[in-house]
Amino acid sequence: MKKHNFYAGPSILSQYTIDNCVDAIRNFAGTGLSILEISHRSKEFTAVMDEAEALFKELLDIPAGYRVIFLGGGASTQFCMVPMNMLKTKAAYLDTGTWANKAIKEAKLFGEVNVVGSSKEDNYTYIPKGYEIPTDVDYFHITTNNTIYGTEIREDYDVPVRMIADMSSDIFSRPVDVSKYDIIYGGAQKNIAPAGVTFIVIKEDVLGRMEGVRTIPTMLNYKTHVEKSSMFNTPPVFPVYAALQTLKWYKELGGVKELQRIDEEKAAVLYDAIDSSKMFVGTVKPEDRSIMNVCFVMKPEYKELEKDFLDFATSKGIVGIKGHRSVGGFRASLYNALPLESVKVLVDAMKEFENK
Numbered sequence: 001m002k003k004h005n006f007y008a009g010p011s012i013l014s015q016y017t018i019d020n021c022v023d024a025i026r027n028f029a030g031t032g033l034s035i036l037e038i039s040h041r042s043k044e045f046t047a048v049m050d051e052a053e054a055l056f057k058e059l060l061d062i063p064a065g066y067r068v069i070f071l072g073g074g075a076s077t078q079f080c081m082v083p084m085n086m087l088k089t090k091a092a093y094l095d096t097g098t099w100a101n102k103a104i105k106e107a108k109l110f111g112e113v114n115v116v117g118s119s120k121e122d123n124y125t126y127i128p129k130g131y132e133i134p135t136d137v138d139y140f141h142i143t144t145n146n147t148i149y150g151t152e153i154r155e156d157y158d159v160p161v162r163m164i165a166d167m168s169s170d171i172f173s174r175p176v177d178v179s180k181y182d183i184i185y186g187g188a189q190k191n192i193a194p195a196g197v198t199f200i201v202i203k204e205d206v207l208g209r210m211e212g213v214r215t216i217p218t219m220l221n222y223k224t225h226v227e228k229s230s231m232f233n234t235p236p237v238f239p240v241y242a243a244l245q246t247l248k249w250y251k252e253l254g255g256v257k258e259l260q261r262i263d264e265e266k267a268a269v270l271y272d273a274i275d276s277s278k279m280f281v282g283t284v285k286p287e288d289r290s291i292m293n294v295c296f297v298m299k300p301e302y303k304e305l306e307k308d309f310l311d312f313a314t315s316k317g318i319v320g321i322k323g324h325r326s327v328g329g330f331r332a333s334l335y336n337a338l339p340l341e342s343v344k345v346l347v348d349a350m351k352e353f354e355n356k
């Protein structure tokens with residue numbers, strides 16, 4: 001049976017990406033070698049790395065003066081690399097959930113952290129607003145899409161300080177004004193590639209900010225990787241290759257504006273179904289709803305049917321909709337590679353279950 005993959009990450013990849021990866025596992029770029037066994041210093045792979053950076057820049061319309069690097073370690077390593085490379089005395093963080101908290105915890109190892117806003121009291125069902133950011137902080141950190149709670153910041157804030165964003169789970173779902181950020185990072189396993197590679201968009205003029213402040217281990221210094229174009233040590237060769245295939249597919253589809261249109265359409269179909277249901281209800285304030293991760297539960301009077309619905313959905317080929325334990329209920333992740341058809345299958349399953 002055809003499966004409809006709603007996993008939150010690692011998550012669905014385009015057929016284009018998977019087919020090209022399969023081909024490259026057998027014979028990469030006509031080398032007679034597999035992408036899994038090629039030297040990262042080969043001219044064929046160096047070309048992949050260069051093209052991945054160039055296409056990433058092109059698709060996100062990244063201005064001059066920025067670099068894109070691809071590292072291992074996941075977004076979680078960025079939680080410490082960011083403050084290690086950027087925090088001199090104080091930083092401001094917005095607390096929008098689990099990932100933001102993990103970032104805050106690491107930042108505290110390097111300086112004072114001012115949590116300027118938090119929606120913790122309401123189990124992170126909205127994005128805090130109306131807070132003030134002190135102008136004497138080294139930077140302000142946000143998590144644009146809260147994968148677990150299903151809230152999203154879908155705009156580029158104007159702030160009086162440097163801004164840094166974890167965009168792990170909504171990169172390439174809307175145009176981003178990159179000039180407003182000093183660093184944008186994320187694990188690629190949500191919207192770009194299989195697990196194993198982390199993207200970092202970094203403004204060149206922040207490199208070396210910690211000279212005279214602290215000594216940064218070589219591998220944790222952004223400068224190391226920017227200067228060597230992600231080739232200081234062995235990069236995650238295969239995930240980078242896969243990422244490039246996804247970027248090519250994005251370009252073929254029409255770029256980020258088109259992805260945004262498709263993503264918003266998919267999310268609208270599912271949110272409309274939730275809002276018109278007598279059985280299901282969304283968990284997030286409508287104005288802060290994520291278009292990538294849609295969280296919903298059953299109304300209290302139907303709560304005991306959640307397990308039955310999961311089984312019913314599974315029988316329809318729907319996988320990955322079990323909600324994260326901190327929210328419960330259901331979470332449908334609608335990443336770029338998920339077709340509208342899968343959303344319709346989910347919505348039909350919800351309606352059929354409700355009518356039973």
Ligand SMILES: *Cc1c(COP(=O)(O)O)cnc(C)c1O
Pocket residue numbers: 009073074075076077099143145146147166167168169186187188190
């Ligand atoms: C998945 C996720 C992470 C963690 O990524 P790893 O690559 O597993 O370290 C961090 N932030 C957000 C917003 C995520 O969705």
